[in-house]
Amino acid sequence: xxxxxxxxxxxxxxxxxxxxxxxxxxxxxxxxxxxxxxxxxxxxxxxxxxxxxxxxxxxxxxxxxxxxxxxxxxxxxxxxxxxxxxxxxxxxxxxxxxxxxxxxxxxxxxxxxxxxxxxxxxxxxxxxxxxxxxxxxxxxxxxxxxxxxxxxxxxxxxxxxxxxxxxxxxxxxxxxxxxxxxxxxxxxxxxxxxxxxxxxxxxxxxxxxxxxxxxxxxxxxxxxxxxxxxxxxxxxxxxxxxxxxxxxxxxxxxxxxxxxxxxxxxxxxxxxxxxxxxxxxxxxxxxxxxxxxxxxxxxxxxxxxxxxxxxxxxxxxxxxxxxxxxxxxxxxxxxxxxxxxxxxxxxxxxxxxxxxxxxxxxxxxxxxxxxxxxxxxxxxxxxxxxxxxxxxxxxxxxxxxxxx
Ligand code: GLY
Numbered sequence: 001x002x003x004x005x006x007x008x009x010x011x012x013x014x015x016x017x018x019x020x021x022x023x024x025x026x027x028x029x030x031x032x033x034x035x036x037x038x039x040x041x042x043x044x045x046x047x048x049x050x051x052x053x054x055x056x057x058x059x060x061x062x063x064x065x066x067x068x069x070x071x072x073x074x075x076x077x078x079x080x081x082x083x084x085x086x087x088x089x090x091x092x093x094x095x096x097x098x099x100x101x102x103x104x105x106x107x108x109x110x111x112x113x114x115x116x117x118x119x120x121x122x123x124x125x126x127x128x129x130x131x132x133x134x135x136x137x138x139x140x141x142x143x144x145x146x147x148x149x150x151x152x153x154x155x156x157x158x159x160x161x162x163x164x165x166x167x168x169x170x171x172x173x174x175x176x177x178x179x180x181x182x183x184x185x186x187x188x189x190x191x192x193x194x195x196x197x198x199x200x201x202x203x204x205x206x207x208x209x210x211x212x213x214x215x216x217x218x219x220x221x222x223x224x225x226x227x228x229x230x231x232x233x234x235x236x237x238x239x240x241x242x243x244x245x246x247x248x249x250x251x252x253x254x255x256x257x258x259x260x261x262x263x264x265x266x267x268x269x270x271x272x273x274x275x276x277x278x279x280x281x282x283x284x285x286x287x288x289x290x291x292x293x294x295x296x297x298x299x300x301x302x303x304x305x306x307x308x309x310x311x312x313x314x315x316x317x318x319x320x321x322x323x324x325x326x327x328x329x330x331x332x333x334x335x336x337x338x339x340x341x342x343x344x345x346x347x348x349x350x351x352x353x354x355x356x357x358x359x360x361x362x363x364x365x366x367x368x369x370x371x372x373x374x375x376x377x378x379x380x381x382x383x384x385x386x387x388x389x390x391x392x393x394x395x396x397x398x399x400x401x402x403x404x
Contacts, residue, residue, distance in 0.1 A: 004345050008397035011348075012074070014358045015365070015390055019071050022363050027083045030061045030090060031363070034381045038362035044090040053151075056093045057100035059107055063387040065091075066111025066403060069119060070390050073401050081120070088112050088125065095131060103139055103149045105132040106190030111387070111403050114196055118401065126200070133197040136190060137209055144239030145212040146183040147190070149231070181236035184247065185221055185228050185259045187213065188266020192404040195273035207273070214270045218282050220244075221263070226289030227255035227304070228263040248372035250303035256373070257300050260290055261320030268327040269404045280331060287328050290321055291343055298350030302373045312378045315355045316369040316385035322347040323392040341396075348392055356389070365389060 001009075022040075031040035043050070043058045050056075068084035071077070091112060094101055109132040116125035139148045191210040198207035220241050221228045230247030234240065249256025267283035270276070293304040300318035301311065322344040329340035355367050364381035366389045371382065394400030 004341065005397055007345070007349070008393050011352050011393045012397060014352075015393065016071070016075065018358050018365055019067070019390075021360070023068065023071070023080060023083055026064075026363060028086065030056075030058075030064050030087050031383050032058060032060050033383065034362055034364045038364075040363040040383075044087075046093075052097065052100035053102060055097075055100075056090060057097055057102070059102065059104035060382065060384050061087070061091060061094075062108040062111045063384040066115060066387050067383070067390055069111065069115040069403075070387075070394060070400060073119060074394065074399065084112065084116065088116060088128065092128065098135075099151070101135055102151055103136065103147055103184070103187055103190055105136050106187075106193040107384075108132065110189075110192050110196070114193065115401065115403055129193065130197060130201070133193045133206060136193055137206060140209050140213070141181070141234070141236055141239070144181065144183075144216065144234040144236065146216045146234060146239075147187050147209070147213050148180065148236075149182045149184040149187065150179055152179070178233060178242075181234040181242065182231055183213070183216065183234065184231050185217065185262045185266070186230075188217060188262050188269065189404060191266075192269050192273070195269070199273070210270070211274060211276075214267070214279060218267070218278065222282055222285065226285035226287075228259055228286060229253075230256050230259045246373075248374075250306040250373045254303045254305035255289065255293070256303050256317075257290075257314055258302075258317035258320055260286060260304065261317050261324055263324075264290065265320060265324030265327060265404075268324055268331070271331065272327070272402070272404075280328075283324065283328050284332070287325055287340060290325070291339070294321075294343060294347065298346045299354075300347065302370045302378075306373060310378075312370050312373060313355075313368045314370045315351055315366045316382050316388065318347050318351060318355075319366065319385055319388035319392055323388050323395060326392060326395045344392065345396065348389070348396065351389060 026040045029042035030044040032043050034040055043061055044056055065084040065087035068080040072080035109129050113125040113128035116122050141148055191213055194206040194210035198204055220232050229244040230249050231245040233242040235242055246252045246254055263286040264283050267279045271279040299313055302314045325340040325344040329337040356365050364386055366385035368379040369382045369385045370378040
């Protein structure tokens with residue numbers, strides 16, 4: 001066994017130890033983040049007054065179930081399957097609350113319903129995942145050949161006026177009317193639902209849409225240096241590109257680190273499903289940009305182009321980048337692959353040694369995450385950081401299902 005695999009083994013032991021009690025304590029929740037006491041919230045709590053898109057339709061709601069499926073396939077312990085299915089049952093409500101659903105159905109239903117179907121063949125899960133796929137396909141703009149992000153009246157975080165000095169789409173401000181032509185880099189993950197559906201039903205149209213979207217993103221989001229923008233606005237009537245926006249990153253022209261991760265890993269997803277070299281090459285370009293900008297100390301900022309101070313970090317972006325680099329490392333010649341693997345290990349070791357809580361004080365493992373650069377709160381926990389950390393460690397070990 002290689003050194004990296006041995007290291008992964010030791011971390012997996014710690015993940016198992018932590019998730020044993022975290023899963024029991026939160027079995028009836030769908031958590032997003034922890035509070036000041038280290039306790040997880042519950043996005044599936046119907047008694048709480050959520051906005052239309054931040055309760056049961058909250059875009060991260062698939063990651064808790066995803067963590068449970070990762071632990072299930074690792075340990076074989078059926079309690080993880082039972083807890084994952086509680087998420088899935090609750091998420092049936094999303095289809096009833098249709099107005100709050102959005103482009104992120106891939107993030108929501110791939111690690112839950114599709115994972116369940118892949119691992120157990122559960123027919124109800126297949127139905128749920130195909131239903132979500134059809135909703136995603138309905139967001140396709142055929143003239144611009146992209147999947148539209150968000151909806152008209154979904155105000156992020158419930159705010160209805162643009163605060164002075166804030167950019168639309170920054171994660172803290174509402175979306176403007178012009179967002180009918182918006183596409184975002186994150187959707188490179190959501191399209192895995194389309195690939196899965198074509199493989200499952202043998203109907204090629206879902207894969208065709210996924211590839212058209214991937215090509216549009218490749219041509220309009222990825223800059224010549226391999227950095228990517230978060231949001232691109234197209235004219236929804238003509239498909240013409242209008243402008244790019246900084247979105248959750250530092251600003252227009254910058255390199256939001258999580259977006260960089262969505263690009264590396266996202267293009268690898270398209271490569272895995274299609275075998276098209278252009279997607280592998282795009283993942284490579286985005287990865288090389290990361291390699292040139294990962295700081296010496298391995299701590300990943302919110303944006304590779306942000307000022308030195310304040311030194312906002314995003315451990316979640318770090319884990320997404322690590323997962324993408326590990327995927328890439330397996331698909332290129334060995335000497336090049338080792339470079340990507342070592343960069344991923346550096347990031348994961350930094351998280352495990354300095355940004356992880358394996359103790360009893362906090363339900364989440366990964367600390368110091370930031371949802372976006374221009375938001376009031378930084379260095380919080382986020383369930384999808386834990387998901388991508390755990391997934392990456394299994395990937396390094398060479399075990400685990402491919403969820404996307
Ligand atoms: N998909 C939104 C985010 O990465 O925060």
